[in-house]
Amino acid sequence: MRKMRTQSAPWRAAAVLASVLLVGSVAACGNSDTGDGGTKDDGKITMGFSQVGAESGWRTANTTSIKDAATAAGIELKFDDAQQKQENQIKAIRNYIQQKVDVIAFSPVVESGWDTVLKEAKDAGIPVILTDRSVDSADKSLYKTFLGSDFVKEGRLAGEWLVEQKKTASGPVNIVELQGTTGAAPANDRKKGFAEAIATNPNLKVIASQTGDFTRAGGKQVMEQFLKANPKIDVLFAHNDDMGLGALEAITAAGKVPGKDITIITVDAVKDGMQALADGKFNFIAECSPLLGPQLMDLAKKVHAGEEVPVRIETEETTFTSEQAKEALPNRKY
Numbered sequence: 134m135r136k137m138r139t140q141s142a143p144w145r146a147a148a149v150l151a152s153v154l155l156v157g158s159v160a161a162c163g164n165s166d167t168g169d170g171g172t173k174d175d176g177k178i179t180m181g182f183s184q185v186g187a188e189s190g191w192r193t194a195n196t197t198s199i200k201d202a203a204t205a206a207g208i209e210l211k212f213d214d215a216q217q218k219q220e221n222q223i224k225a226i227r228n229y230i231q232q233k234v235d236v237i238a239f240s241p242v243v244e245s246g247w248d249t250v251l252k253e254a255k256d257a258g259i260p261v262i263l264t265d266r267s268v269d270s271a272d273k274s275l276y277k278t279f280l281g282s283d284f285v286k287e288g289r290l291a292g293e294w295l296v297e298q299k300k301t302a303s304g305p306v307n308i309v310e311l312q313g314t315t316g317a318a319p320a321n322d323r324k325k326g327f328a329e330a331i332a333t334n335p336n337l338k339v340i341a342s343q344t345g346d347f348t349r350a351g352g353k354q355v356m357e358q359f360l361k362a363n364p365k366i367d368v369l370f371a372h373n374d375d376m377g378l379g380a381l382e383a384i385t386a387a388g389k390v391p392g393k394d395i396t397i398i399t400v401d402a403v404k405d406g407m408q409a410l411a412d413g414k415f416n417f418i419a420e421c422s423p424l425l426g427p428q429l430m431d432l433a434k435k436v437h438a439g440e441e442v443p444v445r446i447e448t449e450e451t452t453f454t455s456e457q458a459k460e461a462l463p464n465r466k467y
């Protein structure tokens with residue numbers, strides 16, 4: 134697993150404050166033998182986990198990490214794949230509440246619309262851990278902690294690299310953007326970070342931006358439309374590797390050379406993306422680590438024991454150029 138770090142002082146202060154405020158609800162999280170199908174208090178922690186779906190290589194690696202880590206930690210995992218639908222996630226969370234699991238963890242497909250179901254979990258005394266993606270709930274007491282990446286930073290790193298590459302460009306640089314799932318935190322935040330970074334050079338312009346739903350098929354289809362509608366595309370920024378990989382097919386079919394005629398920047402750094410980068414088809418990747426399982430299980434144990442946890446735990450990440458991808462590929466686990 135990659136090294137993780139906890140957040141800086143303000144986060145820790147917030148964590149302390151939150152834990153003081155929440156001490157009552159943490160104490161209520163242990164289960165007893167309910168006699169109605171609920172979990173027995175046999176010392177074993179049961180976690181209900183609602184996963185976004187299976188839309189990308191990142192997601193597959195994330196699911197494997199969570200399942201493996203649960204087994205290693207001796208945590209009983211109830212797992213549900215929501216197929217990228219919020220309604221399925223809400224249903225799964227309600228099921229977990231009914232089953233009286235010890236901890237609920239989930240990766241919210243979109244940011245908004247979670248207050249009601251999170252309140253239901255809180256009222257049932259079941260602690261919730263957000264992993265990978267966050268929610269926009271104003272009431273931070275609805276969940277214990279959020280473990281995941283800084284998506285704004287990933288977008289910014291992608292944008293800053295491009296600014297550096299194009300600093301001598303004398304004319305307009307036309308950028309197209311493949312966004313992740315509409316309303317998802319990584320789509321909103323990567324777009325924001327990238328836009329902020331490229332704003333420093335007025336030559337850099339996003340001429341088209343649409344969702345490809347984080348999938349290869351979506352990336353291919355939307356890139357085809359971009360290519361038809363825009364005779365001059367200099368750069369593609371895809372919010373994940375999979376959409377970038379789908380776009381490669383569209384670019385090649387249009388008679389252009391990916392990585393040369395069109396500079397391609399993506400996020401994630403899964404194996405297939407890193408291979409494309411090493412092959413010179415992609416030009417730059419901002420890493421997003423999916424290996425959240427071990428730390429999630431650790432947090433579940435702590436939260437279940439009523440221990441204090443930081444309200445935000447950020448994943449540590451890096452970036453890759455083609456040369457760096459060549460070096461890193463042989464040891465890449467996912």
Ligand code: GYE
Nearest residue numbers: 188189191265319347373
């Ligand atoms: O970048 C993408 C996946 O939420 C960070 O979801 C995750 C994103 C990841 O589908 O590939």
